Amino acid sequence: MTTATPDTPPRARHLGLKIFGGVALAILLLILFWSWDWFVPLVNSRATALLHRKTTIAHLHVHLGRVTTIKVDDLKIEQPKTFEKEKDQFAQAKSLSVSVDVWSYLWHRTLRLPLIALEQPTADIIALKNNLNNYTFTEDGKPASTPAQPDTAGKTNLPDIGELRITDGTLHVKYDPLQADMQVSVQTTPPEGASRGTLRLDAKGRYAQQPITARFIGGALLSFVADKDPYPVDLSVQNGPTNATLKGDVVHPMSFAGAHLKLHFAGPDMSLLYPLTGVPIPRTPAYTITGNLDYSRNHILFKDFEGRMGTSDIGGTLEVDPHQKPMALQANLRSKQVNLVDLGGFIGAKPTKTAAEKKQDAKSKTVLPDTPINIPRLNAINAHVTYHGAHIENKQLPLDNIDTEFFINNGEIDLKRLNFAVGNGTLASSATLKPDGSLFDTTARIDFARIDLARIMQATANSKARGIIGGHMTLRAKGNSIASLMAAGNGGLTLVLDQGGDITAILPDIMGLQLGNAILTALGLPSHTDIKCFIADMPLKNGIVSTNTLLLETGEARTLGRGTINFKTNTLDYSLTTRAQNPTIASLPGAFNITGPIKSPTVLPGAEILGRAAAAAGLGFVFPPLALLPTIQLGVGDDSRCSRAVQAVNQNPAAGIAPGSLSHTAGTRRGVSSTHASRRPQGSTKKGTGKTAAPKQHEGRMTPEEVRAAWNAKLHAKH
Structure with a gap:
């Protein structure tokens, strides 16, 4: 019997057709009415969770294909x-488009994004001084404890991005740690040939409390991230009066491989660079400097730079390690021609002064620089600096070159050396300054070694000064400027001038014309008197200089000094007494006094001279100190000579360091040891007795006003 397959019932066939038609219709309707906006709530919630802040999009568009493009509109x-009180959104964009190469991902498992495009993006970037910012995408808004770092090969986990396109972008950057508040416009140009395009930033606002404008033109941002080819850089910045340009390229920027950059900067004062660089620099005159900038993971190197600072040239190499706390600086500096006025800011002086500052200085009683050393800025850096100036250009200073080395460590300054060549001699100094609150606990020493007086006086035309200077100065004090250190200082000065030359070529130049000539007149010395010996042994205690020994010996006379120089009040109270050594010289056995402000002291006769003024006036003379009495004064004895005085100073020098011996000839006249003579009362000494006689008084003394008038008349007559 034959079996036949029964036909499908008509009813079943109709049901199958209905189902198929329904599915086809549903697919057709889905295609016709499909909207990717159905996924907008999902995208918003996922983005909000990822960024730890509310994120929304208005529309979602997807264009499927081998390269699929995803676009969102109105991103916020x-x-x-x-930072919810801020009036502006953190970021927004009219649109964001991302193209994805699906084929590359399916076959090679490589995420390739041919294009990321942002249209009219804006961002509001804020950082506060408490390390809180709005651009760290953590739940609490604080920086992550272990930020992601690129690996040692410079590779990143970012996808392969073909082009990042930004159209009409703007940024607002408010960075409180640097006192910065700027508006930045952002534009990109498309790839062209082998170039991946460029990135251009134009900034304007304030930085470090100064107005700033900046322009940056670099390679495409993706070229920086790709880290394959050198990344081109062209940056120009004007921050207040400071201008800087940086041009060249960066090698493998993500792995800190190095750079070929030319840095140029110029401005009126290097101290204004501190906000830009973080390196504290004292005040300087106007400067312009150009050099090569390089960097690695551990340091920034500014090498082979050359330029000018004021009238001096400056060059060398700077190496900075910004990762150490505080920042570490290594500097090796040099000058071929240097004017020490340009370095004034490094010792507290002001390299340039405004008219108002000059007026203020004229009113000030302080004679030493009183600019405070900035301790907080010193704490911002640890430094090792060497500097050599091959030739000093300054007609008023007798120095030939400068060589210095110093360290700054945790705010402490260790000046290893600050040496000046003076002819065949050396002026050498060293010091340590340890912070103590707002002051520095300071120890300093200055050594004068075989300094030729003729070299010192070379600025004076036709000077006949000569001789060799040696000695030492020591200082221990607490203060925050040179003036305050001297006002609180302890130590001393021990100084010897051996076989000096013409005294008239020295005093007016050293002390100023009017004061120097006044002292020469009061000394009663003939013109062109040679100095045989000068000794100053003067201790400093609590800011007041007193006198152990002050001796000036010439072929005709010996002058002794005593008194004080008060750096607390910046005043002088000093007297000098001249005794004749040659019986042919008529010299008044009296003192004259130098008193008043150090800046402008008054030179007047002392008590002995007042006692004899009437007789002098009766002989028709206007001024008393020289040859007013027809009396020949004998020498003060021959039991010693200048070298004996040096021996006495060597035994107990005020500076704590002996100056050494002299080289006087055997013919030097003998006299009273200055160590003892300087402590004797004023008046003539009776030969053979060692007793001091009271000055002989005369009737008819001149009044102090008459003496001042006579003194002034004499000074004007000399000029």
């Missing part, structure tokens, strides 16, 4: 909770 990212 709100501020995190800690």
Whole structure:
């Protein structure tokens, strides 16, 4: 019997057709009415969770294909909770498009994004001084404890991006740690040939409390991230009066491989660079400097730079390690021609002064620089600096070159050396300054070694000064400027001038014309008197200089000094007494006094001279100190000579360091040891007795006003 397959019932066939038609219709309707906006709530919630702040999009578009493009419209990212009071959104964009190469991902498992495009993006970037910012995408808004770092090969986990396109972008950057508040416009140009395009930033606002404008033109941002080819850089910045340009390229920027950059900067004062560089520099005159900038993971190197600072040239190499706390600086500096006025800011002086500052200085009683050393800025850096100036250009200073080395460590300054060549001699100094609150606990020493007086006086035309200077100065004090250190200082000065030359070529130049000539007149010395010996042994105690020995010996006379120089009040109270050594010289056995402000002291006769003024006036003379009495004064004895005085100073020098011996000839006249003579009362000494006689008084003394008038008349007559 034959079996036949029964036909499908008509009813069943109709049911199958209905189902198929329904599915086809549903697919057709889905295609016709499909909207990717159905996924917008999902995208918003996922993005909000990822960025830790509310994120929304208005529309979602997807164009499927081998290269699929995903586009969102009206992207908005709100501020995190800690910055919710800010009026602007953290970021927004009219649109964001991302193209994905699906084929590359399916076959090679490589995520390739041919294009990321942002249209009219804006961002509001804020950082506060408490390390809180709005661009760290953590739940609490604080920086992550272990930020992601690129690996040692410079590779990143970012996808391969073909082009990042930004159209009409703007940024607002408010960075409180640097006192910065700027508006930045952002534009990109498309790839062209082998170039991946460029990135251009134009900034304007304030930085470090100064107005700033900046322009940056570099390679495409993706070229920086790709880290394959050198990344081109062209940056120009004007921050207040400071201008800087940086041009060249960066090698493998993500792995800190190095750079070929030319840095040029110029401005009126290097101290204004501190906000830009973080390196504290004292005040300087106007400068312009150009050099090569390089960097690695551990340091920034500014090498082979050359330029000018004021009238001096400056060059060398700077190496900075910004990762150490505080920052570490290594500097090796040099000058071929240097004017020490340009370095004034490094010792507290002002290299340039405004008219108002000059007027203020004229009113000030302080004679030493009183600019405070900036301790907080010194704490911002640890430094090792060497500097050599091959030739000093300054007609008023007798110095030939400068060589210095110093360290700054945790605010402490260790000046290893600050040496000046003076002819065949050396002026050498060293010091340590340890912070103590707002002051420095200071120890300093200055050594004068075989300094030729003729070299010192070379600025004086036709000077006949000569001789060799040696000695030492020591200082221990607490203060924050040179003036305050001297006002609180302890130590001393021990100084010897051996076989000096013409005294008239020295005093007016050293002390100023009017004061120097006044002292020469009061000394009663003939013109062109040679100095045989000068000794100053003067201790400093609590800011007041007193006198152990002050001796000036010439072929005709010996002058002794005593008194004080008060750096607390910046005043002088000093007297000098001249005794004749040659019986042919008529010299008044009296003192004259130098008193008043150090800046402008008064030179007047002392008590002995007042006692004899009437007789002098009766002989028709206007001024008493020289040859007013027809009396020949004998020498003060021959039991010693200048070298004996040096021996006495060597035994107990005020500076704590002996100056050494002299080289006087055997013919030097003998006299009273200055160590003892300087402590004797004023008046003539009776030969053979060692007793001091009271000055002989005369009737008819001149009044102090008459003496001042006579003194002034004499000074004007000399000029």
